[in-house]
Amino acid sequence: MTSSTPDSSGGRTTASRTGSLQGNSRRGDRLFFAASAGSGILLLVIMAAIAGFLLYRSGIAISHDKTNFFTTFEWDPDNILKPSFGIAVLAFGTIVSGFIAMVIAVPLAIGIALFISHYAPRKIAQPFAYLVDLLAAVPSIVYGLWGALFLVPHLAGLNSWLNTYLGWTYIFQTTHTGAPARNLFTTGILLAIMILPIITAVSREVFRQVPRSHEEAALALGATRWEMIRTAVLPFGRPGVISASMLGLGRALGETMAVAIVLSSSNVLSLHILDAGGGTFAQNIALKYNEAGLPGKDALMASGLVLFVITLLVNGGARLIIARRKEYSGANA
Amino acid sequence: MSTATPVADQAPLPQLHRRLTTARLPRWAPAATAVLAIALGCAIGAGAGLRSHLQWGLLSALLFVAISYGASAKVEGRRQARDQLATSLVWVAFILAVVPLVSLIVYTIQQGASVVNIDFLTHSMKGVYSSGPGGGLYHALLGTIQQVGLATAMAAPVGLLTAVYLVEYGRGRLAKVVTFFVDVMTGIPSIVAGLFILSLWILALGFQYSGFAGSLALAILMMPVVVRSTEEMLKLVPNELREASYALGVPKWKTILRIVIPTAIGGIATGVMLAVARITGETAPVLMLVFVSDSINSNPFVGPQMNLPIYIWQQYAQVNNSFGYARAWGAALVLIAFVMGLNLIARGIARWRSPKSGH
Numbered sequence: 001m002t003s004s005t006p007d008s009s010g011g012r013t014t015a016s017r018t019g020s021l022q023g024n025s026r027r028g029d030r031l032f033f034a035a036s037a038g039s040g041i042l043l044l045v046i047m048a049a050i051a052g053f054l055l056y057r058s059g060i061a062i063s064h065d066k067t068n069f070f071t072t073f074e075w076d077p078d079n080i081l082k083p084s085f086g087i088a089v090l091a092f093g094t095i096v097s098g099f100i101a102m103v104i105a106v107p108l109a110i111g112i113a114l115f116i117s118h119y120a121p122r123k124i125a126q127p128f129a130y131l132v133d134l135l136a137a138v139p140s141i142v143y144g145l146w147g148a149l150f151l152v153p154h155l156a157g158l159n160s161w162l163n164t165y166l167g168w169t170y171i172f173q174t175t176h177t178g179a180p181a182r183n184l185f186t187t188g189i190l191l192a193i194m195i196l197p198i199i200t201a202v203s204r205e206v207f208r209q210v211p212r213s214h215e216e217a218a219l220a221l222g223a224t225r226w227e228m229i230r231t232a233v234l235p236f237g238r239p240g241v242i243s244a245s246m247l248g249l250g251r252a253l254g255e256t257m258a259v260a261i262v263l264s265s266s267n268v269l270s271l272h273i274l275d276a277g278g279g280t281f282a283q284n285i286a287l288k289y290n291e292a293g294l295p296g297k298d299a300l301m302a303s304g305l306v307l308f309v310i311t312l313l314v315n316g317g318a319r320l321i322i323a324r325r326k327e328y329s330g331a332n333a
Numbered sequence: 334m335s336t337a338t339p340v341a342d343q344a345p346l347p348q349l350h351r352r353l354t355t356a357r358l359p360r361w362a363p364a365a366t367a368v369l370a371i372a373l374g375c376a377i378g379a380g381a382g383l384r385s386h387l388q389w390g391l392l393s394a395l396l397f398v399a400i401s402y403g404a405s406a407k408v409e410g411r412r413q414a415r416d417q418l419a420t421s422l423v424w425v426a427f428i429l430a431v432v433p434l435v436s437l438i439v440y441t442i443q444q445g446a447s448v449v450n451i452d453f454l455t456h457s458m459k460g461v462y463s464s465g466p467g468g469g470l471y472h473a474l475l476g477t478i479q480q481v482g483l484a485t486a487m488a489a490p491v492g493l494l495t496a497v498y499l500v501e502y503g504r505g506r507l508a509k510v511v512t513f514f515v516d517v518m519t520g521i522p523s524i525v526a527g528l529f530i531l532s533l534w535i536l537a538l539g540f541q542y543s544g545f546a547g548s549l550a551l552a553i554l555m556m557p558v559v560v561r562s563t564e565e566m567l568k569l570v571p572n573e574l575r576e577a578s579y580a581l582g583v584p585k586w587k588t589i590l591r592i593v594i595p596t597a598i599g600g601i602a603t604g605v606m607l608a609v610a611r612i613t614g615e616t617a618p619v620l621m622l623v624f625v626s627d628s629i630n631s632n633p634f635v636g637p638q639m640n641l642p643i644y645i646w647q648q649y650a651q652v653n654n655s656f657g658y659a660r661a662w663g664a665a666l667v668l669i670a671f672v673m674g675l676n677l678i679a680r681g682i683a684r685w686r687s688p689k690s691g692h
Binding site for chain 1: 419423426434492510525560586
């Protein structure tokens, strides 16, 4: 704030030449500066309040917890005799579904971004990019509805195929064959579809910013199109793609309703990702919230705090990577 | 671009071209490969008795990649084959992305179109037996419009002013901190925003569940989006305009209000509309804060309200029968139409105003 004073004083000296205007404009300047700086500070206050309130409530909850908050499987905070709850299953489910989503979405999104920026005929590329942007706006509850009523039945075949041929890997083994595919794998696929648009949009912008001269230099040296992309486009775009992926991951981790609809929740921690059951932080909050008493709500806030911290780290990391590359963004050049 | 050049060279210098480049697959090769792959994929799919057509498609895609790589490796050599492989993989990625996305839209329209009619749009669920047909979403639509309107009224001015601060005043450490936390705030999981309002507004301050509580959470989600987009737009306003204004003795606040913001207003409006579209679809925070209601409540400050995403959730998860599903699809269609409409309006404004915001 202090270093912004010379700037506003510069404005004041300009105005001070016309005496009658001086008082008015100075007051207006000060007021306007106060209002805009105040809004900025308000945002910071909100962020601090979010962290503060969640910390306070979680502190209460965890002090009541009779078991280890990080390693307990079950979620029973409203039990008067022995309130016990832990985030082990939730953390596992959140990380695994996020991981599956990333494994599927990132290569696909890079492919689509390259398609839009370098491969597609211009007539297809523009409307398709537009379509992808529009799909980013589809509400998550609609993705959830579609996932439960369309994707789950359609993935049954793939699940049984994976179980039959890849069941020996342990991960793809199912212990309850024939159950609906309301498992972490399906959740991961749905999350992948949901975060595809945002990863694609950011990567595409980065790929577009690759200096034309780099590409032409590679082509002039006799590179094929793929070699040009590998040597010029991908190295330039790598930080952008990484941060786009992390933004997508942040979204996948915090996704609530789609997961709440598709994944059948249970307090079982199992590496069989094709078995129904498991849970994520956000899903647990949405599902347990209605029946929770006050201790239950506090416990949910504790889990919300963990989710908040995780997404904060992921998003902060992504932003730092982007910020390092800011000179290429070319705004206000 | 790169593929077009050799073809153009070919016409005047046929012999030279022949000596300089290796053998090439004809231009119709990709199309032929695609047809072959699809035919083979369908044949194998039908032969092996795979039920899902999705699997036929996957098989065809794999075959397409394999065949085009093989053919290219045989005719053109390894480097070209690798190039071919990358091209076909990118095309397959494109098709793989289109399938679920288009399926989502088509399926929603298919399922929802038969439900949505005037009755559905103008009636609430009050007194409607939920395991039967009938009823509508008027109460939810009304709630959505009111809550989103309130959230916008709170978030848009704060977001706009913050962006003004960051672009016009912010040079110091505070600006850097605000910028960073705005970015971080963009990534707050919506459910965490809901939890925060729950603990502050309802548990700590003792207010009741209401539409307004929901709009508070929505405002938190909306603010950083508005700041981000407005900031980008203000940065696009050329500095010459500001300098010209200062040179005429106009004070800074008036310059911002009369010169900078009007120049960028199209982009700002677009950003706000996109933010509105984003929060309209939010379910999780509102679910905890506005409660659920089957009847029309036109006062967002008192009593439980409804809203479209919650309506979908309620009809799917709590009613949970074919009539509930039908109503859920109907509401999903209305919600998508609403959000897409906002998006299209936003893009319309952007296109309409964009030439003026340039130089």
